[in-house]
Amino acid sequence: xxxxxxxxxxxxxxxxxxxxxxxxxxxxxxxxxxxxxxxxxxxxxxxxxxxxxxxxxxxxxxxxxxxxxxxxxxxxxxxxxxxxxxxxxxxxxxxxxxxxxxxxxxxxxxxxxxxxxxxxxxxxxxxxxxxxxxxxxxxxxxxxxxxxxxxxxxxxxxxxxxxxxxxxxxxxxxxxxxxxxxxxxxxxxxxxxxxxxxxxxxxxxxxxxxxxxxxxxxxxxxxxxxxxxxxxxxxxxxxxxxxxxxxxxxxxxxxxxxxxxxxxxxxxxxxxxxxxxxxx
Amino acid sequence: xxxxxxxxxxxxxxxxxxxxxxxxxxxxxxxxxxxxxxxxxxxxxxxxxxxxxxxxxxxxxxxxxxxxxxxxxxxxxxxxxxxxxxxxxxxxxxxxxxxxxxxxxxxxxxxxxxxxxxxxxxxxxxxxxxxxxxxxxxxxxxxxxxxxxxxxxxxxxxxxxxxxxxxxxxxxxxxxxxxxxxxxxxxxxxxxxxxxxxxxxxxxxxxxxxxxxxxxxxxxxxxxxxxxxxxxxxxxxxxxxxxxxxxxxxxxxxxxxxxxxxxxxxxxxxxxxxxxxxxxxxxxxxxxxxxxxxxxxxxxxxxxxxxxxxxxxxxxxxxxxxxxxxxxxxxxxxxxxxxxxxxxxxxxxxxxxxxxxxxxxxxxxxxxxxxxxxxxxxxxxxxxxxxxxxxxxxxxxxxxxxxxxxxxxxxxxxxxxxxxxxxxxxxxxxxxxxxxxxxxxxxxxxxxxxxxxxxxxxxxxxxxxxxxxxxxxxxxxxxxxxxxxxxxxxxxxxxxxxxxxxxxxxxxxxxxxxxxxxxxxxxxxxxxxxxxxxxxxxxxxxxxxxxxxxxxxxxxxxxxxxxxxxxxxxxxxxxxxxxxxxxxxxxxxxxxxxxxxxxxxxxxxxxxxxxxxxxxxxxxxxxxxxxxxxxxxxxxxxxxxxxxxxxxxxxxxxxxxxxxxxxxxxxxxxxxxxxxxxxxxxxxx
Numbered sequence: 013x014x015x016x017x018x019x020x021x022x023x024x025x026x027x028x029x030x031x032x033x034x035x036x037x038x039x040x041x042x043x044x045x046x047x048x049x050x051x052x053x054x055x056x057x058x059x060x061x062x063x064x065x066x067x068x069x070x071x072x073x074x075x076x077x078x079x080x081x082x083x084x085x086x087x088x089x090x091x092x093x094x095x096x097x098x099x100x101x102x103x104x105x106x107x108x109x110x111x112x113x114x115x116x117x118x119x120x121x122x123x124x125x126x127x128x129x130x131x132x133x134x135x136x137x138x139x140x141x142x143x144x145x146x147x148x149x150x151x152x153x154x155x156x157x158x159x160x161x162x163x164x165x166x167x168x169x170x171x172x173x174x175x176x177x178x179x180x181x182x183x184x185x186x187x188x189x190x191x192x193x194x195x196x197x198x199x200x201x202x203x204x205x206x207x208x209x210x211x212x213x214x215x216x217x218x219x220x221x222x223x224x225x226x227x228x229x230x231x232x233x234x235x236x237x238x239x240x241x242x243x244x245x246x247x248x249x250x251x252x253x254x255x256x257x258x259x260x261x262x263x264x265x266x267x268x269x270x271x272x273x274x275x276x277x278x279x280x281x282x283x284x285x286x287x288x289x290x291x292x
Numbered sequence: 293x294x295x296x297x298x299x300x301x302x303x304x305x306x307x308x309x310x311x312x313x314x315x316x317x318x319x320x321x322x323x324x325x326x327x328x329x330x331x332x333x334x335x336x337x338x339x340x341x342x343x344x345x346x347x348x349x350x351x352x353x354x355x356x357x358x359x360x361x362x363x364x365x366x367x368x369x370x371x372x373x374x375x376x377x378x379x380x381x382x383x384x385x386x387x388x389x390x391x392x393x394x395x396x397x398x399x400x401x402x403x404x405x406x407x408x409x410x411x412x413x414x415x416x417x418x419x420x421x422x423x424x425x426x427x428x429x430x431x432x433x434x435x436x437x438x439x440x441x442x443x444x445x446x447x448x449x450x451x452x453x454x455x456x457x458x459x460x461x462x463x464x465x466x467x468x469x470x471x472x473x474x475x476x477x478x479x480x481x482x483x484x485x486x487x488x489x490x491x492x493x494x495x496x497x498x499x500x501x502x503x504x505x506x507x508x509x510x511x512x513x514x515x516x517x518x519x520x521x522x523x524x525x526x527x528x529x530x531x532x533x534x535x536x537x538x539x540x541x542x543x544x545x546x547x548x549x550x551x552x553x554x555x556x557x558x559x560x561x562x563x564x565x566x567x568x569x570x571x572x573x574x575x576x577x578x579x580x581x582x583x584x585x586x587x588x589x590x591x592x593x594x595x596x597x598x599x600x601x602x603x604x605x606x607x608x609x610x611x612x613x614x615x616x617x618x619x620x621x622x623x624x625x626x627x628x629x630x631x632x633x634x635x636x637x638x639x640x641x642x643x644x645x646x647x648x649x650x651x652x653x654x655x656x657x658x659x660x661x662x663x664x665x666x667x668x669x670x671x672x673x674x675x676x677x678x679x680x681x682x683x684x685x686x687x688x689x690x691x692x693x694x695x696x697x698x699x700x701x702x703x704x705x706x707x708x709x710x711x712x713x714x715x716x717x718x719x720x721x722x723x724x725x726x727x728x729x730x731x732x733x734x735x736x737x738x739x740x741x742x743x744x745x746x747x748x749x750x751x752x753x754x755x756x757x758x759x760x761x762x763x764x765x766x767x768x769x770x771x772x773x774x775x776x777x778x779x780x781x782x783x784x785x786x787x788x789x790x791x792x793x794x795x796x797x798x799x800x801x802x803x804x805x806x807x808x809x810x811x812x813x814x815x816x817x818x819x820x821x822x823x824x825x826x827x828x829x830x831x832x833x834x835x836x837x838x839x840x841x842x843x844x845x846x847x848x849x850x851x852x853x854x855x856x857x858x859x860x861x862x863x864x865x866x867x868x869x870x871x872x873x874x875x876x877x878x879x880x881x882x883x884x885x886x887x888x889x890x891x892x893x894x895x896x897x898x899x900x901x902x903x904x905x906x907x908x909x910x911x912x913x914x915x916x917x918x919x920x921x922x923x924x925x926x927x928x929x930x931x932x933x934x935x936x937x938x939x940x941x942x943x944x945x946x947x948x949x950x951x952x953x954x955x956x957x958x959x960x961x962x963x964x965x966x967x968x969x970x971x972x973x974x975x976x977x
Contacts, residue, residue, distance in 0.1 A: 088327040185327060215328050223321040223343075228329045235329055236321055241342060242332055249331045 042070040078120040078136045078176030080203075081107045081146075082168065083153070086127040087229045088185050090155040093214025093273075102273040103181040103210050104150045109281060110179060111146045115139075120176070123149055126164040127157035136176070158230045161186040165194025175202040184209055184257060185230075192260050199264055206267040209257065213274035218246045293370050293953065300365035307355040314351045319343070346972075353968045360961045368953040381421040381477045384465055384503075385410060385442075388484030388511070389449055390429040390456040391843075391891075392912045395485065395605040397513040403451055406483045406511050410446045413481055413507070414439060424464075427452070428484065431460030453607075453869075453891045454843045455909045456484060458493035462930070465501050480931055482508040486918040489911025497930045506931035512917045513604075517545035520569060521608035521913035522553075525597050527615055527836050528578065535581045535615065539597050543569035544914045545604075552600040555579040557593045557615075567599065583617070591617050594893055594903045608913040612893060612905025616837035622653045623830065626672035628664045634678050641822035645830075654830075666690040673699060674830060679706040680714050680727070688720045695722065696798025702829050704805045705771055718776070724795035724804040725773035732769045735787040739763040741828075746782050748794050748801045753827035760821035770806050779804075792829075803829060839904040847885035847894065849902050865897040869906055873897065 046055060046066035059067045083103050092098035107123065114121040120136035123146045132149055134142075161182060168178070178198050184191055184207070198205050214220070220239040227234050239246075254270060261268035295301060326332075387410055393403040414423065423442035424435045429452035434445050465480065480503050484490055520543045528536040535557075543549045548571065552564040562581040569575060583593060592614065599609040625642055629635035635658055646654035659668060661683050669675060669690055677684060680703060684691065695701050701722065705714075709727045718726045740758035741749070763786070770789050775781055779795035785806075793804045841847050864883060866876045869890030876896075877884045888894045888906045896902045 091325065091327045183327065212327075218332075220324065223319055224324045225321045226324055226326040226329055226332060229325050229327055231329075233329055235332055236319075237332060238343065239332075246328075246331050250328065253331070 043067040044070060078122065078174050079110065079114045080122045080124060080136070080168065080172060080176060080178045081110055082124045082126065082164070082178065082180045082182070083107045083150070084127070084159065084161065084180075084182030085125045085131055085153055085155050086157055086159040086185075087155050088159060088183055089210075091183075091212055091215065091229060093212040097273050098155075099183055099210045099212055099273055100153075100155045102271065102277065103208070104153065105277050106181055106208060106210070106271070106281070107179075108147055108150055109277065111143055115143050121146065124164075124168060125149065125153050126161075127155075128160040128163075130164060130167060136174075159183075159186045162190030162194040165191070166197055169194070169197040169201055169203075172201070172203070177204045177206065179206045179208065181208045181210060183211060183215075188253070188256060188260070192264060195261075195266055196264055199266060204267075205265075207257075207261060207269065209254075209268065209270045211254075211270060211272060213272055216247075216250060216272065218243050293368055295363070296367035296369060298366055300367075301362055303362035303365060304359045306358045306362070310351055310354045310358070314347065350968070350972050353964060353971060357961065357964050357968065360957055360964065364954055364957045364961060368957060370951045370953050381418050381479065382424065383414070383417055383421055383442075384424045384426070384478065384480045385413070385446075386426050386428055386458075386461045386465075386480065386482040386484070387446070387449060388428045388456045388482075388490065389451050390487075390490070390912055391451060391453050391607055391908055392485055392487050392605065392915060393511070394451050394607055395513075395517075395519065395915055397515050397518070397604050402485050402511045402513075407446055407449065409483055409509055409511070410481070411443060414442045414446065426461045426464055428456035428458065428461055428490075429454050431457050431464075433464045453908065455912050456487075456490045456493070458490065458497070462497060462501055465503075477505070478503045479505040479507065482506075482927070483511060484508075485512055485915070486510045486923055487911060488914050488916050488918075489909070491918055491923065491926065492911075494926045494930050500930055500932040502932050504933060506927060506933055508923070508927050510918055510920075510923060516547050517604070517915045517917060518547040519543075519545045519603045519605045519608070519913070519915045520549040520551060520567070520599060521605070521908075522597050522599060522611035523574070523910055523913065525611050525613045525840070527613075527838055530583070530617060530836060533582060533584055535583050535593070535595070535617075537579045537581060537595065537597065537613065539577050539579055539611065540574065541567055541569065541577055541599070542574040542913070543572060544916060546571045547603075549603070551602050553577050553579060553597065554600070555581040555595055555597050557581055557583060557595045560584065564600075589617075590900075592901055592903050593617060594895075594905070605913070605915065607891065608908050610891075612840065612891070612907055614839040614893070614903035614905045616839065616902075618835065618837075622655060623674060624655045624657065624672045625674045625676065625830070626664075626668050627656060627658045627676050627678075628661045628668075629658070629678040630661045630681065635676075637822065638676065638678075638826070641826045644823045645826050669694040669699065674702065675699065676702040676704075676829075678704050680709050680717065680723075682710070682713055684722075685713050685716045688717055688722060691717075691722050692720050692797070695800035695802055698799040700801045700803070700831060702803045702805065704807065705773075707769065707771075709771065721776070721778075721795075721797055722802055723776065724779040724793035724802050725775045725790060725806070727804075727806070728772040728774060730769060730771055731787070731789065733787065735767050735770060735785050735789075737762050737765055737767065737791055738784045738786060741783045741792070743780070743782055746780060746794065748796065748803075748831060749782060750827050750830065750832050753824050757821060757824050757828060760824060762821045762825075765821070767807055773804070773806050801831065805829070839902070840907065841888075841904060842907050842909045843888070843891060844909045847888060847904055847906070849883040849885065849896075849904055867893075867895050867897055869894060 043056060043059065044067065046068050050068050054068045056067045056069045059065070085100065089100040089103060090098050092101075111121050111123065115138065118138045120138040121142065122136035123132070123134040124130055125132040132153070134145055134149055137145075159182075161184065165180075172178075180195070195205055195207070218239050223236065223238055225234055225236045258268050258270070387406060389403065389406075393401065393406060395402050417423075417439065419439060421439060423437040423439070424433060425437065425442060425445055426433050427449060434442075437445060480501070520541060522539055523542045524540040526538050528538055530536070535555075537555055539553060539555075541553065549567060549569040551567040553567050554564050555562040560582055562579045565577050565579060567575075567577065579597065581595065583591075593616075595613045595615055597611040597613060601609075603609070627635040627639055627642070629638075639656060639658055642654060642656050646656065657668070657672070661677065661679070661681050664677075664683055664687065666687060669687075672694075675691070675694065684703075691701055703723065705727045707730050714723065714727050717723045739762065741754045746754075767785070770785055770787070770791075773790050773793065775790065775793050776795050779793045781790045781792075782794050783790070783792040785791050789806065791806050793806070795802045795804075837850075839849060861878050863875045863877055865873055866883070866885060867873055868886075869888050869892035872889065874886055876886065883896065883902070885894055885904065888904075891906055891908055894904045894906055
């Protein structure tokens with residue numbers, strides 16, 4: 013997991029996240045007048061010597077954001093179509109890569125694994141050793157349970173105190189309206205929300221042949237059909253579903269990225285981050 | 293619709309198979325865990341109904357295929373009820389174009405009259421009448437002809453070199469009748485000379501043919517019949533270069549015949565012989581044909597016996613007789629016996645054989661065993677020794693040379709055989725078996741040789757020996773013989789020991805007979821089997837063969853002696869009577885000739901040339917006129933008209949027309965078989 017995260021990130025993304033916060037760090041930003049209560053150690057004594065006025069030095073904090081990585085661990089994420097990588101694995105690699113990226117920039121990174129409810133919550137830390145904790149959690153994470161994405165998003169919105177970047181990695185197989193209510197809740201709390209929608213190639217295209225009994229991974233519902241006769245309608249409906257999500261996400265100011273698990277992870281990540289950099 | 297073989301309809305029950313399979317079969321599917329079932333569900337109902345429809349369609353297709361196959365085997369017939377206005381006149385003409393119709397009385401041949409009568413009959417028929425014409429000699433049917441077509445066919449009819457075949461005509465009439473309907477007026481016209489042969493065939497008909505009307509016309513001359521024929525011929529013998537042939541000449545007519553009989557073979561011809569035969573008289577005439585050098589060497593002579601002109605049917609005045617002459621050969625037989633009287637009985641049998649032989653000349657010389665010399669073997673073709681003695685050991689090398697050069701060495705063994713002597717001859721490969729100890733017990737000979745077709749012995753004599761009840765002859769004893777590895781045991785005794793052993797050495801033959809001359813052959817002589825036994829021991833006889841067939845016979849040319857050159861070939865080329873070349877099949881030791889296509893010669897192409905004479909069937913030469921009353925009775929019995937038609941099975945004319953439907957069923961079946969996979973594949977999409 014660590015190796016995958018390193019390979020995906022190393023050399024590409026360092027320094028891509030200028031912080032939106034101003035604080036007291038090493039890089040000078042501006043001066044302001046001293047007010048009572050300011051710490052004296054930030055007083056610029058050289059300016060005081062020249063002008064006999066007290067000014068406080070301000071520094072731009074380079075990395076002080078908090079990233080909340082939300083990984084859907086419901087049973088549907090275990091689906092692996094034609095390829096060997098399941099959506100769960102793909103999402104884990106993505107989460108690992110993003111964690112590595114964040115922690116490399118000293119961003120505080122939290123990992124939240126959820127299905128019907130939050131399964132595991134690793135609070136945000138910016139220490140480099142925090143990565144090991146995240147990777148261990150990802151490694152031993154097993155998909156189970158049904159999806160209750162909306163409920164989980166509300167829970168997270170209510171429990172996160174500090175605003176930051178919320179990265180949701182999920183197949184979004186839940187009620188679309190509820191999902192976006194949860195995401196809107198996060199957005200309302202000034203979180204920067206990014207949705208990585210992981211889908212298997214077969215889920216997108218339904219390239220099966222012959223008589224197949226489909227069994228739902230979460231509900232265990234069964235359906236027997238010739239996929240070749242359903243393919244056209246299926247693709248149409250899936251396309252409508254994806255369009256609706258993308259459109260709704262765009263309207264809500266949520267970054268949305270559809271990831272096909274048949275595509276290499278780094279390629280998808282590079283494409284997305286490059287796009288995000290252009291936007292900033 | 294009905295079915296001719298309705299029992300096959302039971303095969304339609306096989307549809308139960310696919311129906312049960314359809315009901316019981318569960319569709320094969322694979323399980324697949326999936327996530328987005330909600331996107332599939334809307335199409336589910338459509339998919340399942342489509343699958344059910346597909347299964348039902350395929351089931352129906354397969355059931356239809358099975359039912360169609362059953363119906364196809366049941367031979368469906370469609371009954372079409374015809375309107376009365378659709379009834380037609382159907383005329384079936386049986387026209388005798390056999391060889392006897394070539395008879396001419398000076399004012400045109402019978403056949404010309406037949407054609408004229410047939411043409412008049414057709415012209416007098418209605419314009420919309422249908423004609424079915426049968427040529428009686430060839431048995432060919434021309435059916436469904438219009439008036440003009442029928443006229444053209446009748447005018448194109450030719451005489452066939454064979455007899456009229458009434459059976460073919462009547463069976464064809466029945467077949468034709470089954471496809472007509474009761475509204476049709478079916479008339480039959482038979483035009484023939486009604487020779488005794490033809491009339492006999494009509495008499496022998498068991499089931500009458502049901503028709504509406506029968507017309508027949510005997511094509512005969514008002515004048516007395518003038519016809520003589522060579523009915524048969526056989527070779528009597530060949531002596532001094534002259535072939536003697538007996539010709540059987542018959543006067544079939546009422547006119548006295550004063551003719552000349554001549555035999556020809558290439559450029560050679562016999563002196564004419566006067567034939568004087570009163571009405572219906574028959575006689576055998578002997579013709580002597582000088583064949584010159586051909587009589588002294590193997591040859592094949594095509595001999596034509598002919599009568600001079602003077603009667604109404606010339607085609608039966610020539611008789612074709614192929615004669616196979618094996619070549620003249622004198623056989624010198626040396627009989628060597630220990631005593632003067634020892635070979636008496638054997639010599640008597642040989643003398644008898646020489647007198648009965650029609651071709652071979654047997655010269656017999658008798659010597660004492662002690663006087664037997666090598667010079668005797670230079671003269672002899674066959675050396676017969678009564679016993680194995682020391683003298684034979686002295687002459688062992690000469691005997692070996694004699695046999696290797698093609699001689700035949702026949703050796704009897706007596707009770708007392710010196711073991712050393714026999715052993716020395718055995719070592720020279722002269723003896724076919726080594727005599728051992730004596731078995732002094734009474735025994736009998738097997739009824740006939742074990743292998744009557746073994747090479748080196750006379751086959752005819754071998755077969756004829758079984759007629760002498762030779763198994764009743766008692767032998768006082770025999771010797772226990774050990775056969776040479778190259779020898780064959782031809783004849784056995786009933787106690788299991790061998791009687792005759794044969795061995796080939798070089799181009800000659802050595803025979804050992806396991807019994808003494810005095811005891812056993814004496815007994816054989818008393819049983820009258822000695823002559824045949826001597827013929828058997830002397831080997832294949834040289835006989836004159838005749839290859840002579842009639843047009844109706846199956847022609848099989850037996851290959852013997854030099855003709856065996858064809859053995860090993862599967863086919864050879866032959867020339868038939870019409871001069872055309874055809875392939876003939878060689879099977880076993882004979883050549884199977886296909887249709888000879890006429891009267892005359894059939895011969896093999898290539899060397900040696902084998903001829904076969906093809907002659908007119910004897911019935912065709914008898915031109916005796918039919919008695920009108922008898923003919924009328926026969927025809928009324930053979931062709932049932934009026935009320936008799938309803939009870940007849942020979943011609944069932946129903947009021948419906950039966951149209952076979954098998955073609956429609958077959959095409960439908962083929963289409964369904966083609967459509968089934970296409971439909972199945974299409975619906976699976």
